[in-house]
Amino acid sequence: MATHVYIVLAITIMYFPTILRCQNTVTSEVGANTCISLPKSNNTGTFYIKRSSESLCVFLNGETFPKPSAWSRPFSCKESISTLSVCFSNTMATDADMFSSVVNDKMEYNVTLTVQYPPTVSLQGTQRTIEGETFSFTCLYNPGYPALTTVYWKKENSSNKYTGQTLRLPDVRRTYSGEYVCVAENTYSSGNKGSTNSTMILDVQYPPVVSPIDDVKPEVHTSVNVPCIVTPGNPNTTYVYWTKSGYSGVRGTGKTLVLSYISKTDSGTYSCIAENNYYSGGKGNDSQSFTIDVLYGPTLGSSKTLTVNEGQRATLSVSITSNPPSLVSWHRGDNLLMSQESVNGTASYTIARAQCNDTGTYLVTASNGIQSYRSTTVYLYVNCSPRLTTAGTSVTFYVGNNRYLQEIILIQSYPRPNFTLVLPNGAPNRNIITNIYTISSNQFRLTLTRSSLKPEDYGRYILDISNNYGSRTVSVSIIPQSKPYPPVQVLVHCGHGEGSVTWQSSYFGYEQQYSIVQFSTDNANFVNGTHVTTENIKQKIYQTRVYNFQDGTHYFLRVLTINTHGFSTSSVKNCSIGAQKDELSNSSTVVVGSVLGTLLLFAFGAVVFFSFKYFTSAKKVEERTMLYCNLRKTIKSTDNHLYEQYTSEIQEGVSDKGTLDAKSKTKKSEKDTKCKKSEDNDTRYTASPVPLKALKPPQKVKKEKLYENTEELALRVFGSVTTTKEDGKDKPQVLPKPKKSGP
Structure with missing residues (x-):
């Protein structure tokens, strides 16, 4: 079995660091806001942003330090996690340059700024031409960036636009004068347009204009001034002269042809010529012709x-x-x-x-x-002879509430008349001020003036006017149309539950007036307390009574007089109603001494008491009978505006309907019989020609029978009235014509 042996070797390669560079291009345009951003490396240390070799921004440990002196324009520096930036507004073409980032004195990144800008147009100035010629002018410009440029012309205050670099205007008219703008444009990469323009002033020169001149037909031996109206041309300096057909030379210069002491030989055809000089040396001119025809006009004799x-x-x-x-x-x-x-x-x-x-x-x-x-x-x-301009022999003047007379009488006469104003009885006028003024040779104005007219100033006057050719008598009537004068001689007497008011009427003729008595407990808020009294007799004395007065009360009374033009009030009078005291019989405390003494004393007192009551009652009956008789006499002696008062005895027998019951009628009849004999023998008390209207007793009078205020009075008498508030009081103002009804 084979055995494998592994040997691990670690190899370390040593090398120099390499700086990575990133190149980029930023495009901006004139007038824009620009920010140049550079990547931020992971290296540590101090970071810079430079423009060319000048440091604009320093970034150290998270803080930013701009260097304003490094650039001749405002800018700002910004740092984020991944970028470093320098920003500025209103970018100019000269801002184009290379911007770089440097770390620890080593450049890492750079960016090139390219600025796009519009073309420039050369100054155009003023160009001149002559009316009727063809004008041509080329606009000169330098391309911008980008270089592709569009050029066109436009006229100020006009919608006309002419494309192309050359402006061509055939058959120039004077209305073509004005400002023409050459516009050169390019298009930026952003799609915006860069545009520059320059203005050219076109001066169109033209001749002056002579307005048509009317033919002139002057009288012989007069002077003629013929104006020539010239509208200046361009240039506006104008030379004006005159010529005549068939005559060599100039007849005159200036804008007016003057012919003094004209004669028939001056007739003919004339021309007014106006000229100005163009900048090129030529002349502009215009002319108008007219004729002068000398004829003879009418001549009139002297006045x-x-x-x-x-x-x-x-x-x-x-x-x-x-x-x-x-x-x-x-x-x-x-x-x-x-x-x-x-x-x-x-x-x-x-x-x-x-x-x-x-x-x-x-x-x-x-x-x-x-x-x-x-x-x-x-x-x-x-x-x-004198006479009224309005014809007739009488004039009437009406005087209003101001009682001020200022009137005019127009008189026709030649020569100027004399005049006198007298009363009907021939007495001289001493109150009315008269003056006469001349309007024309046979027209005169006679004025009559008087302020604060008194009742005696009203009436009819006689005006006598005369000159050498006759005389005329004119009746002059001065009639009031004003509110009545206040009542005078007001007398007030107050008794138990009632008051008596007597006054002299201010009526002095003319319009009928009406009066009513008003009363108040505070001398401020007056109410009407009687029926209406009609006044149509001069200075007559009237009397009436106010009922329902309260005992222990102080009253203020006045008389209000009304006609269709307003109202007036008398002076305020006052009186008091005394309090009534009931006599109460107090029981005497009798000390019982002895029964006999007490009985004798009581019997004596009873005899005295009943004797006193008998004689007292008989005396009161007699006094009441006398008062009743006197009342009947007073009623008969007064006019139909007085109102019969009710005595306590009469009131006792009055029913709710205001009539006397059978018992009261019997008592009244007995009193009438007792009074009749004395009345028959007394001629001072005669029956009133107008019978008095019977009144209900005061306590039974319905509230609406009395007038609560002046407005109700006016409504009852005149039909309608308007009032205003004055010092907290209702005041009647405008009163219509009264109804034709009695009080």
Whole structure:
């Protein structure tokens, strides 16, 4: 059996280390963000990223140290597990170079950066050409990287695009002037385009333009200025001169042809010529022709003045010469009075019977197709007596709530009138301020002014106006259209459960007004406490009563007066209602002394007590009878606006419906019989012509019979009213016309 022996040998091969190098290329483009990444080896030590021979980044023990001074642009360094990177933005063509990684001063990897960039276009500048010629211009450029380049032209603010390196424009127009852009483009490997452009300014030169000139037909012996309107060309420096057909030489220079003291020989054909000079030495020019035709227009005589009396015949005339004959028109203001054709001599206008309002200025115009609207004026004055411009013999003025009179009366007269304003009885006016002002030769404005009118200022006045040719009497009425004046002389008296109010009406004529008494316990919130009183008699005294007053209360009362233009209130009066005290019989404590003494004392007291009650009751009955009689007399003596009060006795027999029961009627009849005799003998108390409306007793009056506030009053009297809040109070404002109904 064979035996195998194995010998194991370990062989160690010694060799020098080899640096593995990796070359690569990175392509970027101008303006892009670029990062160059290099593999990180497993070697230990200090790592570097270099551009050419300059170290940009140092990586040591996990920390990164960029060297900003190594490159003249901003950059950043980054380290990851497997790569080392240097990054920068807005890449430029000059950034192209080789980047490498170095470990312990030994290069391991390198990358070459290639930057793609657009072509460049040479500066184009300004190019000139002349209108009507053909323009051609070539764009010069240097290729970029990649070198393949596309070139085209485009005009600013236009959609036109011209392909090719050469711009060609045949038959150039002045509108072709402007900026043209040459664009050169290449395409990067990323698909993006690199583009560069340059602007060329095209200056198209052209002649000035002369606007058409109208033919001129001037009058003989006048001056003529004919303007030549020229639109400058390019260049805009323009030379303007004038020529005449059949005449050698220049008749004038400048934009206006001036012919002084023109004559018939100046007629003919003229031309205005405008020129400018091109950059090439040539000239641009334009011209317009027109004719001057010298003719004779109308000539009118000087102004004339005519004065006649009212009713006389007035003939106005003016001399007119013209060739050919003229069309003549007579005007007064904007009104055409008459037209006359083919007038060459005298034109006239006749008024058969002149009136006061014919005074004024008359305008005469003449036209003959050569010269239009030559004019002169003729003045006519008609002597006349004063009168109102509006006709009639009366005027009426209405004065509102401000009680301020400022009115105007228009008067027609020639010459200027005198005037006086008096009262109907001939007494002079001392309140109304009057002045007269001149509007025109026969028109005058008389003003009447007065502030804070008083009642006595209203009424009818007599205005006398006169001049040398007559006089006129005018009735002037000043009528109020304003809220009433406040009531005056207000007197208030308060008794148990009621108050009596007396006042003098502020009514002074014209529009009927209505009053009502209001009361308040705080002098702030007033309510209406009576029915409405109609006032239509001047300065009449009225009286009414307010019921349902509470004992022990202080009241404030006022009178409110209303018409269709507003309301006013009187001054506030106040009164107090005293408290009623019940007399209670206190039982006397009797000390029993003896039975007989007590009985005698009680009997004596009973006799005295019943005697006192008998006489007291009889006296009260007599007093009540007298009060009742006086009340009937007072009611009969007052007007129909007073309201009958109810005594406690009358109230006792009033049913829920407001009528007296049989017992009360009997008592009332007995009292009436007792009073009748004294009333028949007393002539001061006569029956009121308008019977008073019977009232229900105060405690039975339904709430709606009294007015809670001024709005309800106005609604009842006028139909509707609007109010506003003022100082916490409701105030009526606009009151419509009252209904035709009594209080």
